[in-house]
Amino acid sequence: MSIRFNLMKENAAAYAALGNLDTLGRESSIPKDLQELIKIYASSLNHCAFCLDMHTKEALENGETIQRIVGVNAWREAPFYSDKERVVLELVEEVTFIHQHGVSDAVYAELERLYSEKEIGELYLLIATINAYNRLGVMSQMQPKADK
Template sequence: MSARFNLAKENSEAYAAIGKLDTLGRESSIPKKLQELIKIYASCLNHCAFCIDMHTKEALENGETVQRVMGVNAWREAPFYSDKERVVLELVEEVTFIHQHGVSDSVYAELERLYSEKEIGELYLLIATINAYNRLGIMSQLQPKTDK
């Protein structure tokens, strides 16, 4: 499979706008390890190989464990995620598949219990931004480089 249209090259202004959203997310109060779990899980749900590769490596570089990175797809069954992480991973799933039933009242109520309104907004931004990147990567058929 070869790469297609490259938004960063063909419309750098649009790509830079998404980059600004990404920067806001990275600079948020959400812990870096959770940010990367969000990005890995959304990328797995969207089947974006390029983003899975990139964010898995970034998570490991930021001190995340192999066990938690590898286990994120089975977070419901895995014992090594906190309640705060679990509700965020549920939110990632509901936002990524928003066309199915939106964000449920039960997930939102749990978010309100565990996070401030500012943090909820930051989580929304992180999830929306990685979903945008995933869709661009998939449409463009971006491929990760093979590790040597």
């Protein structure tokens, strides 16, 4: 499968604008390990192989465990995620599939209990940005390079 469209090449300004959002997310107060779990889980839900590959490798480079990376798709059953991580993973799922039920009051109430308004805004930005990247990656048929 070859890439259909290269946004970086064909509309560099649009890609740079998305990159600016990504930078804001990376520089937020949200811990880097949680940022990568957000990106891995959303990329998995969106079936974006390119982003899933990239963020899995970044998480490993930053010290995340293989167990937590592999287990993220079964986070409800896995014992190695904190309450703060669990509500964020639920939020990732609800935002990624927002067309189904929106963001539930229960998830938002738990977010308010565990995170400040500033942090909730940062989480929203992180989740929206990776979803945008995923959609561009899938539409463009971006593929990761095979490891050697």
